[in-house]
């Protein structure tokens with residue numbers, strides 16, 4: 001059996017695991033991530049509101065409050081370094097309960113959130129002319145951002161790889177044995193030896209904890225469903241608009257996305273770890289959003305999706321295991337987990353005894369080729385150099401063959417259809433891949449030199465096309 005030694009192993013390549021991976025690789029450690037799926041960001045990190053919250057909604061003196069505010073402050077520098085778009089649009093919270101708005105203002109103050117102001121009825125309607133008349137009071141927090149959560153996580157992971165980290169995809173842990181010096185993780189083919197393990201497996205936390213024989217937590221899942229609206233609706237709102245929060249969460253919001261869509265949702269229903277969308281959930285969103293904003297046209301929906309929050313009590317759990325020396329338990333990272341991820345990483349690294357020092361390895365990733373951000377002259381120059389940049393594959397989003405090939409030939413080579421979609425947006429538009437999926441599958445097959453019938457959508461058995469024999473080749 002193949003044996004590899006690592007300074008630390010992170011289990012789970014969501015935004016939390018990848019943030020730790022990135023920080024440790026840049027600090028000079030030899031680390032690996034183990035991920036059961038075929039790409040990074042295939043769990044909760046791919047399906048959320050994509051907001052870097054200001055932090056006024058969290059209960060004061062909790063990890064959520066502290067790490068949200070700290071993480072929020074770290075995002076501008078990280079995104080600038082990675083070349084990832086982060087838009088500071090600010091966030092409104094609106095409703096008709098003056099006292100609830102005052103409470104939020106107070107919480108924000110207690111959490112150290114800067115740049116919040118309360119808005120009168122007239123100020124609110126002047127700033128947001130599409131609010132319904134029932135919305136009579138609210139607040140604005142200027143330090144709220146929108147981000148593409150999966151693209152951010154992919155870039156963070158790529159930076160970790162070019163700074164020496166390794167990612168083991170499709171790695172299904174069979175056993176974790178404790179030894180005198182640490183742990184031996186095995187999938188039956190490859191053993192990874194390490195003194196330190198970060199359990200950042202999200203909804204899979206308890207499965208990993210059982211293998212480790214470390215602490216189990218009572219994890220509750222709450223599903224959140226969304227509508228994604230077409231680019232034609234991009235001007236419906238210019239900032240994120242939340243209703244006043246309830247016990248179930250932040251409520252049904254409307255927000256622009258960095259890619260020019262509008263997102264409406266989420267619901268919050270207790271569920272299993274399943275990402276189905278339901279007629280009931282979607283109807284619930286439609287009713288709630290109409291009460292808040294009167295010009296959202298759900299008839300312009302191009303997709304619906306759902307993500308699942310993993311909740312442990314009222315706060316995040318980030319602590320060293322009392323049962324397994326060198327194991328850091330990271331559980332219950334529900335919202336605002338994306339906003340908090342950079343700060344969660346630093347806290348977890350501190351608890352492990354490793355030292356965060358990002359001056360050790362400083363390789364930076366090359367920016368993605370993105371023709372939509374180029375001038376006509378720049379595009380023409382690129383097309384003259386290579387005609388693949390003049391060949392449009394995804395008509396809805398205007399993505400070229402050259403951009404898809406570039407996305408494949410990166411530090412982490414995507415081999416799935418969704419991997420391409422999340423990197424360059426081919427298949428993200430109005431037709432949802434109806435006209436380009438077959439071409440994308442062929443490009444993945446050719447560039448990775450793998451059989452066409454082994455190309456999958458996302459999961460290792462989610463074949464895009466069936467072979468004549470009925471047996472597809474494994475990736």
Ligand SMILES: Cc1cc2nc3c(=O)[nH]c(=O)nc-3n(C[C@H](O)[C@H](O)[C@H](O)COP(=O)(O)OP(=O)(O)OC[C@H]3O[C@@H](n4cnc5c(N)ncnc54)[C@H](O)[C@@H]3O)c2cc1C
Pocket residue numbers: 011012013014015016017034035036037040041042043044045046047048049050051052053171172173200201202203204205207208222223224225266306307308309333334335336337338339340
């Ligand atoms: C509806 C919704 C809306 C949200 N909106 C926001 C928001 O706007 N802002 C915000 O800050 N937060 C938001 N969140 C929360 C945020 O999305 C999460 O906190 C964050 O994505 C959690 O990241 P993670 O890395 O812990 O988990 P995940 O992204 O789920 O990653 C865990 C990874 O572990 C892998 N894994 C699991 N088991 C194993 C195993 N046995 N072996 C190997 N790998 C394994 C999984 O495949 C997965 O890739 C929202 C969440 C939801 C559901």
